[in-house]
Amino acid sequence: MCALTAAQRGRRVLVLEKANKVGKKILMSGGGRCNFTNHFVEADNFISDNLHFCKAALSRYTQWDFIGMVERHQIPYEERRHSQLFCLNSAKDILNMLLDECANAGVEIRCHTDLISVAASDASSQSSLRYQLSVNQQDSLLELHCQSFVVASGALSIPTLGGSGMGYDIAKQFGLTLTKRHAGLVPFMFSDGMKQFCEKLSGLALEVDMSANKTSFTENILFTHRGISGPAALQVSNYWNPGDAITINLLPKISASDWLLEAKHSQSKSLLRTVLHHNLAKSLVAELQFLWWQELAEKPLGEYSDKQLISIAERLNNWVLKPSGTEGYRTAEVTRGGIDTADISSKTMEAKNQPGLYFIGEVLDVTGWLGGFNFQWAWSSGYSAGLVA
Known part of the structure; x- marks a missing residue:
């Protein structure tokens, strides 16, 4: 969502994915039908040390915006109990929709790519490329440079699908605070x-x-x-x-x-x-x-x-x-807690102390209820960062 939004603004965007394919959590969600959002989304459906933080992003990109995209792509869906929305056919429909939007906007996606390190460029440099990344792409070491660096790494839940604390490590490296974390929806x-x-x-x-x-x-x-x-x-x-x-x-x-x-x-x-x-x-x-x-x-x-x-x-x-x-992170659908939202702009998802560094989705201290709310937070926070990154 962040990538396609930024690319639609004319930005040159590269997505780095550690796994062999993108969107594994989308594919396994909702019993393979993807509970992609909810008809009724409010800040009260989320848990955070700052209950107001999520409001700006949720109002900037609402459930109706995502439903509109789903309908433009003619994806059949149904409403279930508690206003939860699921694909009628397969979660693949949601993933393919996002990939099509990325492709149409010119987003490049590289799988099998491990981030080894990230560093801020020398402040005295005149270059607009503020971050230097070292990555391992299928056993080839590469150095990348970018103006904006967005962390959409997820969190500790379901490590078999790639969940890890990498986003927290990056946050700590740049002086951001972490709240206490627990397995959630478990x-x-x-x-x-x-x-x-x-x-x-x-x-x-x-x-x-x-x-x-x-x-x-x-x-x-x-x-x-x-x-x-x-x-x-x-x-x-x-x-x-x-x-x-x-x-x-x-x-x-x-x-x-x-x-x-x-x-x-x-x-x-x-x-x-x-x-x-x-x-x-x-x-x-x-x-x-x-x-x-x-x-x-x-x-x-x-x-x-x-x-x-x-x-x-x-x-x-x-x-x-x-x-x-x-049962812990092994089966938890989300990680409760994360990067302290006091260190993040609620409008742009940018780190307040580090220009060009953004954090979106589950890695932040915003946890939704069961029922499509965590996906909606992913769409809304990704969109907010994509508007400015």
């Missing part, structure tokens, strides 16, 4: 009895309300052999810190205490698990029974005390768990 793991609980239910999905640190999401969770994944868990992971608890409401649309107390009178001869089967999977109820009311399992509901039912109901609506950790 599944939770457990090491206590909950690990066996999750293993037994591996593959089961259900809608819940999950929260951490006063932020909640109503979405599906997915039990795995390691712990809990699914959209709700990934969203909450952005707000969770090691040692924190998470809370799960297994019946987000029901007051469990009202329901069970009413059922005690209307279905007094039924077993509790039989009643719960109306709203929860049998396999989940079986495991919860073992955890919470095993000694009462064969009693009819009418023989439970109100206090016993209310105690079980409170857990159903407010199940508190403490993860041992997350």
Whole structure:
């Protein structure tokens, strides 16, 4: 996005890509369908030490601008839950669209190219070429010079797709500050009895309300052999810190205490698990029974005390768990934190202390929710830098 925007201004642009091809994260996103943006994008959909930083770029290049490009290229897409937009056919459509735009603007892209070093040119030099790069291109050492140097390196998430801390190293080299970084949009793991609980239910999905640190999401969770994944868990992971608890409401649309107390009178001869089967999977109820009311399992509901039912109901609506950790950067969709936005112009993405040096996308301390927001940040920040770089 940055390259095609700059090239459309008449700039001579070279993209350096370490991998054998560009856009691997685009191709794997959204189950191969690429959740490329969202119909509703606001600053509140992002996490940053400076919550206002992303506003300028998001308003300069909006979701409607990207949707317009998608429609010009006649790419069929669909809207899914929570206004998320996906390709109908393949994520390749988005990648090919961007590559076509780059080709039409005259952008040169070199794959298999490793950046070895970058240095600012001598300040006393009269040349407009402010940066000197040493690169390894398919075992050939090359020296490149440029006026503007844009770092769009991504971050630490999913190293198998090229994620690394290279962008952070460049930032530190030029005196920029980094905020604390964590794996974001990542599944939770457990090491206590909950690990066996999750293993037994591996593959089961259900809608819940999950929260951490006063932020909640109503979405599906997915039990795995390691712990809990699914959209709700990934969203909450952005707000969770090691040692924190998470809370799960297994019946987000029901007051469990009202329901069970009413059922005690209307279905007094039924077993509790039989009643719960109306709203929860049998396999989940079986495991919860073992955890919470095993000694009462064969009693009819009418023989439970109100206090016993209310105690079980409170857990159903407010199940508190403490993860041992997350799956980490190996499976994290994003890296939370990054280059401190205090050191970056929110309008141009240029480093305030280093003319001609730009940082865009995930490498910055701007992290979006699940739902197309991180791609929109990539498009918007790339465009903002491309207008001036």
